[in-house]
Amino acid sequence: MDKTVTKKLSINTQNEILNNLGKDFLFSNYLKTAKQYPLKPTKLEILQINLGYLCNMECNHCHVDASPRRKEVTAKNVLEKCLEVIDSTDSIHTVDLTGGAPEMNPHFTWLIKALSQRNVEILVRSNLTILVEGKFKSYPEFLKNHKVTIVSSLPCYTEQNVDAQRGDGTFQKSIKALKILNNLGYGKSDDLKLHLVYNPGGASVAGNQQALQNDYKKELKRQFDIEFNELYTITNLPISRFLEDLLTQNKLQTYIELLANSFNPNAAQNVMCKNTLSVDYNGNLYDCDFNQILKLPFASNIKNIMDFDNQVLLNRTIVTSQHCFGCTAGEGSSCQGALT
Numbered sequence: 001m002d003k004t005v006t007k008k009l010s011i012n013t014q015n016e017i018l019n020n021l022g023k024d025f026l027f028s029n030y031l032k033t034a035k036q037y038p039l040k041p042t043k044l045e046i047l048q049i050n051l052g053y054l055c056n057m058e059c060n061h062c063h064v065d066a067s068p069r070r071k072e073v074t075a076k077n078v079l080e081k082c083l084e085v086i087d088s089t090d091s092i093h094t095v096d097l098t099g100g101a102p103e104m105n106p107h108f109t110w111l112i113k114a115l116s117q118r119n120v121e122i123l124v125r126s127n128l129t130i131l132v133e134g135k136f137k138s139y140p141e142f143l144k145n146h147k148v149t150i151v152s153s154l155p156c157y158t159e160q161n162v163d164a165q166r167g168d169g170t171f172q173k174s175i176k177a178l179k180i181l182n183n184l185g186y187g188k189s190d191d192l193k194l195h196l197v198y199n200p201g202g203a204s205v206a207g208n209q210q211a212l213q214n215d216y217k218k219e220l221k222r223q224f225d226i227e228f229n230e231l232y233t234i235t236n237l238p239i240s241r242f243l244e245d246l247l248t249q250n251k252l253q254t255y256i257e258l259l260a261n262s263f264n265p266n267a268a269q270n271v272m273c274k275n276t277l278s279v280d281y282n283g284n285l286y287d288c289d290f291n292q293i294l295k296l297p298f299a300s301n302i303k304n305i306m307d308f309d310n311q312v313l314l315n316r317t318i319v320t321s322q323h324c325f326g327c328t329a330g331e332g333s334s335c336q337g338a339l340t
Contacts, residue, residue: 009244011295017243017252018294018322025256027324034265039273039318044089044310046276048096048289048335049082050074051105053281056130059166063240063293066100076107078283078305083114085308096276096335098125098289103136116146125151125197125335128177129170140177144184149193151232151335152178155201157219165201178226187228194228197337199236203246203255205262205330206233209338232337235259237290237326259325267332270339273318279305287318289335296321 031037052073055066162171187194213231220226246252273287283305286292300316332339
């Protein structure tokens, strides 16, 4: 049974907490010292579409506060506009579908079919457990047929750690899904990529990505004969449920100090918000998926995908706050893993 986490902090309260951490922990000052303020976009290469906050799970670390009770699901007209944007913007090479569980969006298979007709890599961020439940059991074969890259959350290669973070029984379901994907060729064939995502179980910076990848490959192969392509390390950002957990344990200030002390200018140079645009279920635009959840206003007159203008958006300034320390700590953190 999945762990149940009740959201207690409003978005306004979360932003207020982050903005009141003290002048020593202003992310903008760290960027200024590194001569990288303000952050500006380079070119739009990745369109990240959140298909809604509905999910079959309810995990402790989920920054989206996804759950089976969420009603927000991206409408088809928003997705149709996203396709228009992809067709009109030559620089977009990757479409990153996230959630919640993106597979639960009623237009998911239609969208995958439409994207497969375009010259883009399709990423689906799956929690794995969804792929062994109900009608979704047929989705691995469907994803294979459309050469979709699967990016799967597996915060550890041990059952105890995974279940502690994501709920009892999650690990065994995940292993079952990974074996199904392997049997279809995922993680083994060049055109069927399977990537895993690691994030720390608590208030720490993600370790060395290559070393962790080596450990994952060794242990998953030894224990379960499972193979995959790459491991992405993502540091937990102090927002939503993880922020609540830090406050409950009285660890927020300590964690922010750790992240700030681990600030890496090279990681800041490569943050994902420079080449990625995040679209929410209403079509609203954000600099990243984390800004989307905090509802940080887009610094442009263009606020929604329906009014998309690439040249105007390239001239905007990227909106940052103290949670951004998570992306620039250590080796850096992004939806595509380490940055340095």
